[in-house]
Amino acid sequence: MKESIPIAADHAGFELKEKLRAALERRGFAVDDLGPSSDASTDYADYAHPLADRVSTGQAARGILMCGTGLGMSYAANRHPHVRAAVAWAPEIAELARRHNDANVLVLPARFLSEEEAEQILDAWLATPFDGGRHERRIEKIETTDAARAEEAARHHPDHRVGLGEQGPGGHAHEELE
């Protein structure tokens, strides 16, 4: 059975998404296009979260996101457990993102890449396996350290859990949860 790869973009990545969808199909993949369906202005998080959710929950092994710089998409995607979204602007970065970081989401900075460059990056990411070994331990620490930090914070401030909500100056969350 063909592997199905979810892809998504915002308006800045729309044109590249259309090209990479065709490129993926030419390479024998099924493409799960999560949008958008035009280059009308849109918000990257609306597209990053559904794609990252598919990878986080194991519905898809890997996915591809595109926005102008790649940064907004990576911020949103990396909030999902088990998602390692890597912004890659050269094939060598994509290769190392696989070999060292086991990147399961490729994020492309569409405003800074030609179609040809994007395809070269895509090919490097698709073809490169994870090296494992010492990198396995480092990747595990991303999540175990995160969990330990959350536990530590809860121990020190049992009645004051900070969650997503109103953003104060500097973008810090100030809403208290029950």
Ligand SMILES: O=C(CO)[C@H](O)[C@H](O)COP(=O)(O)O
């Ligand atoms: O790169 C991005 C996020 O990281 C966006 O694509 C970019 O911010 C969109 O900008 P504009 O609304 O000015 O087209």
